[in-house]
Amino acid sequence: MKAVTWFGTLVISEDGEVEECCLLKKDPELLAEHMLTAAGDEYLPVHGLKLRELALDCDFVDLEEEYDVLLREVCISTVKRQISMTDTDDKHIIQAVEAMDDIDKAANELSERLTEWYGIYFPELELTAEPMARFVARFGSRENVPEGHNMFAKASSSMGAELSLVDEDLLRNFATSLCGIYDTRKNLEQYIMNNMGAVAPNVTDIAGAPLGARLISLAGGLEKLAAFPSSTVQVIGASNALFKHLRSRAPSPKHGVIFNHPLIKGSPWWQRGKVARALASKISLAARMDVYGSAHDPSIRENLERKVEAIRKAHPEPPKKLSTKVTQPGPGRAGGRPVKKRGGQKKGGMNKGGKSIGNRSGGRSA
Amino acid sequence: MSIEQLSDGIFEVITDDRKILATRNLYPGHSVYGERLMDVDGVEYRQWDPHRSKLGAMVLKGFDIPIEYDSHVLYLGAASGTTVSHVSDILADGLVYAVEFSPRTMRDLIKLCDQRPNIIPILADANKPRSYAHIVETVDVIFQDVAQPNQAEIAANNSKYFLENDGHLMLSIKSRSIDTVANPKKIFKDEVKKLESDFGVEFEVLQRKELDPFHEDHLGVLARMFVEDED
Numbered sequence: 096m097k098a099v100t101w102f103g104t105l106v107i108s109e110d111g112e113v114e115e116c117c118l119l120k121k122d123p124e125l126l127a128e129h130m131l132t133a134a135g136d137e138y139l140p141v142h143g144l145k146l147r148e149l150a151l152d153c154d155f156v157d158l159e160e161e162y163d164v165l166l167r168e169v170c171i172s173t174v175k176r177q178i179s180m181t182d183t184d185d186k187h188i189i190q191a192v193e194a195m196d197d198i199d200k201a202a203n204e205l206s207e208r209l210t211e212w213y214g215i216y217f218p219e220l221e222l223t224a225e226p227m228a229r230f231v232a233r234f235g236s237r238e239n240v241p242e243g244h245n246m247f248a249k250a251s252s253s254m255g256a257e258l259s260l261v262d263e264d265l266l267r268n269f270a271t272s273l274c275g276i277y278d279t280r281k282n283l284e285q286y287i288m289n290n291m292g293a294v295a296p297n298v299t300d301i302a303g304a305p306l307g308a309r310l311i312s313l314a315g316g317l318e319k320l321a322a323f324p325s326s327t328v329q330v331i332g333a334s335n336a337l338f339k340h341l342r343s344r345a346p347s348p349k350h351g352v353i354f355n356h357p358l359i360k361g362s363p364w365w366q367r368g369k370v371a372r373a374l375a376s377k378i379s380l381a382a383r384m385d386v387y388g389s390a391h392d393p394s395i396r397e398n399l400e401r402k403v404e405a406i407r408k409a410h411p412e413p414p415k416k417l418s419t420k421v422t423q424p425g426p427g428r429a430g431g432r433p434v435k436k437r438g439g440q441k442k443g444g445m446n447k448g449g450k451s452i453g454n455r456s457g458g459r460s461a
Numbered sequence: 462m463s464i465e466q467l468s469d470g471i472f473e474v475i476t477d478d479r480k481i482l483a484t485r486n487l488y489p490g491h492s493v494y495g496e497r498l499m500d501v502d503g504v505e506y507r508q509w510d511p512h513r514s515k516l517g518a519m520v521l522k523g524f525d526i527p528i529e530y531d532s533h534v535l536y537l538g539a540a541s542g543t544t545v546s547h548v549s550d551i552l553a554d555g556l557v558y559a560v561e562f563s564p565r566t567m568r569d570l571i572k573l574c575d576q577r578p579n580i581i582p583i584l585a586d587a588n589k590p591r592s593y594a595h596i597v598e599t600v601d602v603i604f605q606d607v608a609q610p611n612q613a614e615i616a617a618n619n620s621k622y623f624l625e626n627d628g629h630l631m632l633s634i635k636s637r638s639i640d641t642v643a644n645p646k647k648i649f650k651d652e653v654k655k656l657e658s659d660f661g662v663e664f665e666v667l668q669r670k671e672l673d674p675f676h677e678d679h680l681g682v683l684a685r686m687f688v689e690d691e692d
Contacts, residue, residue: 098595099595100595101595101596130595130596133595134585134592134593134595135592136595139591139592139594139595140591140594140595141591141594142594142621142622143590143594143597143598143599143622143623143624144594144598144599145598145599146595146596146597146598147598163556163578163579164578166581166596167574167578167579167580167581170574170581170582170583170596171571171574171575171582173584174567174571174574174582174583174584175571177564177567177584178564178567178568178571178584181564338641341641341642342641342642
């Protein structure tokens with residue numbers, strides 16, 4: 096039997112004796128290279144071997160200790176190579192998406208703090224979040240607002256407390272940092288817009304850069320996204336609702352983060368499930384083309400648009416059957432829910448951060 | 462503080478009010494994941510948190526740990542090396558092959574390997590034992606903690622390849638990764654049954670216990686591989 100091992104290729108007889116051996120040089124880097132390429136070799140052993148004994152038999156090493164030390168060194172070197180090979184572009188997209196989420200969280204907290212603090216000095220300022228941070232960073236005290244600025248009237252008649260120089264410095268500093276965070280967020284957004292086209296041209300075409308990036312991030316990589324069935328793509332980001340559905344009798348979610356796609360958002364509620372399915376299947380297709388296939392193919396998008404058009408034509412009116420069971424659902428609003436309520440069941444599928452996966456009206460996955 | 466040995470390399474440090482599971486630190490002065498280091502009679506021990514380690518929980522649940530100081534162990538699902546570090550402590554004169562599939566966690570594991578001479582890291586899929594058959598020799602013990610839906614199959618296939626005749630398999634079965642909704646007890650029963658006969662290799666289950674309160678919905682299994690006489 097011919098067998099490839101990490102230290103060379105052996106021919107082993109039925110009773111386990113080494114008949115022939117072609118050994119490699121005892122150079123860790125060379126051995127690591129071989130270990131890596133051998134992992135797909137057709138002559139890999141078909142069952143485990145007493146490699147240590149074989150290595151001693153054919154005089155690759157003289158002592159067991161030498162075997163251990165060399166094997167360890169080679170394995171560590173191999174693994175380090177493997178790790179550096181796994182750096183792919185979609186990893187950077189994932190980091191960017193997650194960094195954006197972190198920034199949103201941080202910016203929210205900091206801007207709330209700024210609102211509270213600056214509110215002591217200038218409660219009439221009706222700005223929030225970024226405009227507020229920009230305002231404070233620029234002017235500091237309300238007395239610095241120049242005539243002609245649209246806040247001038249409010250600033251000069253404010254009931255707020257006086258702002259000492261020290262406090263002004265501090266607040267301005269704080270606001271400037273916050274502005275920096277907002278700038279970083281824009282950079283990240285830009286990065287995703289610029290790079291998604293190269294990382295996943297087809298997914299970007301179908302889903303758009305931000306949504307495509309988010310799907311890749313939630314899936315854990317472009318390859319994983321491509322490996323998912325499209326029914327999974329349809330509900331990525333709605334895991335809470337999905338598991339509630341599997342565990343109890345809650346309705347299944349119709350859409351996860353793909354809800355943010357204009358085709359779904361812009362559809363009336365009774366079409367959304369159908370559109371979501373069509374969209375998910377095309378995203379799956381696009382991801383697979385991006386991973387295994389070739390360049391950008393505009394026909395996927397055209398097919399999707401045709402399909403959605405057909406859905407719109409086939410279902411122009413809300414289904415009648417449901418309206419007897421359901422209190423009138425406001426299209427596009429979280430109004431409708433089944434009359435028959437089940438114990439303890441909350442409205443399924445509301446994800447944190449407003450990525451809605453609402454189970455409107457009867458809530459069957461359409 | 463005094464010390465009591467439970468099995469090869471596994472100790473309990475006895476303080477005034479409690480007993481702490483620990484292993485002798487192979488790399489003194491260094492803590493791997495923030496665990497406590499304790500000095501007893503000039504020897505340094507590392508606390509072994511059973512809540513973070515299935516193997517640690519199995520020790521406290523009364524399993525007869527088959528790992529001896531000079532064993533060769535194949536560890537499937539090494540993750541970032543929390544448990545592997547304790548196995549490495551136990552194996553004063555042995556070796557552990559640590560298989561992990563995720564490059565991200567391997568990044569942490571490799572740091573541990575740099576410090577300890579008896580861990581051999583392998584970045585590979587435990588589903589495909591053949592892809593590391595050119596590296597791993599036959600071993601005395603296989604420990605598996607992979608949280609995959611086909612855990613029994615993975616264990617059986619690796620045993621077929623790498624387990625010594627009469628070698629031991631230690632397995633942690635996580636019911637949640639097989640079916641999130643079904644009853645864990647039923648899953649455990651099915652998985653053990655599958656393991657015993659479904660994959661062309663037979664096991665004799667020596668011990669099986671649930672790992673609560675340390676790990677919920679996990680079953681620990683200790684089995685010995687049966688090898689039929691060929692004639």
